[in-house]
Amino acid sequence: MGRITETVKVLLIxxxxFFVGSQFLGDYAIKMLALWFPENENFGIWQVVTHMFMHGDVSHIFFNMFALYMFGSVLEQAVGQQRFLFLYFSSGLAAAGLQILxxxxxxxxxxxxxxxxxxxxSQIYESLDRAVQTNSYQFxxxxxxxxxxxxxxxxxxxMVGASGAIFGVLAAFAVVYPNLPLYIMFIPIPIKAKYLIGGYFLINVYSAVTGATILGPSNTAYWAHIGGAVIGFITMYYWKKNQFNRWN
Structure with missing residues (x-):
């Protein structure tokens, strides 16, 4: 997909x-940097940003960073560094907000x-705090x-992961390059970006509404994916319509 841009490189690094550091810090890193439910005593406002740099396991960070590498540099070259950063982090924040809602x-x-x-x-919160410590339910x-x-x-x-921000990048990419042919691993048939990314978005909507997992683990934050994608799409659609009419 071309050379990697500086902003994407910094985000990857x-x-x-963060991932390597969290492996050494263990539960303390999750406690401090993951995004906890606001009613939980572990919640801190900084977590709405830091959770974007935390990941659950190797496969989680690999697929997010692979998507950032594949689509992020192309998008940054199209819109510029400042707009790319705005889109990336606004999508991540929207993802966190919708998931919390x-x-x-x-x-x-x-x-x-x-x-x-x-x-x-008091009994309810005692049982909930105990559940945080023991990973068990009190009925x-x-x-x-x-x-x-x-x-x-x-x-x-x-909540951990850059998925919300990545979905914003994917949605924006589909707006900028809707007819660009993309390939899925093991499927040698080109699919236009608007159909491939749009289909992936609809799968996440289905999973969010029904609770049925089609792609990814069962604890995936589907509403975060949706929030990030919606903001990425709206932001890029507005920019394309009002400032970047050279894109046709």
Whole structure:
């Protein structure tokens, strides 16, 4: 896809350094730098940025960085360094915001169900904090296991990864180069960028709405992917329409 640009190079190096460092720091790195649910005592406002540089395992960082390498440099060459950085980080922030919003939509009804069952707030948060430490559920009489698991999972599951920002880059790439033929590994048939990236987006929408996993692990933050893609698409569509009419 051409030479790697300086901004993409810096982002790649930063992500790799964060990943290597987190392997040495272990749980402390996750506690401090992953994005926790705002109700969790581990939450810090800086995490809305630092979580973009954290990754769960080798495959997670590999696929994100591969996508950044393949599409990021081409996009940066088209829009410039400042616009690329704005798009990258605004997509990542939007991803975090949408994921947190939908986590609240899972947490609040479950929390209210426990209150309605007569469980005191202090008891609820004690059980949640214990769940963070022990990675286990504490069930309550009169409340379904499903409700407790929904509440606990929302509270204890941190968000990591550059996927939201990467989806913003992918969506923007599809706006700039909609008809560029792309290839999927093991499928020797070219697919236009707008169809390949658009299809990948729709798969994530399906998974977010239904909870069914088609691609990736079951704990994938699908709403984060959607948030990043939407902001990337809107931002690039606006730029292309109003400032970059030479792109046709």
């Amino acid at each position: 930063a992500n790799i350094l 939908f986590t609240y939509l899972e947490f609040n009804p479950a929390y209210q169900a426990l209150l309605d069952a007569g469980i005191q707030p 309550f009489q009169g409340v379904s296991q499903e409700t407790v698991m929904q509440l606990t999972d929302a509270y204890v599951t941190p």
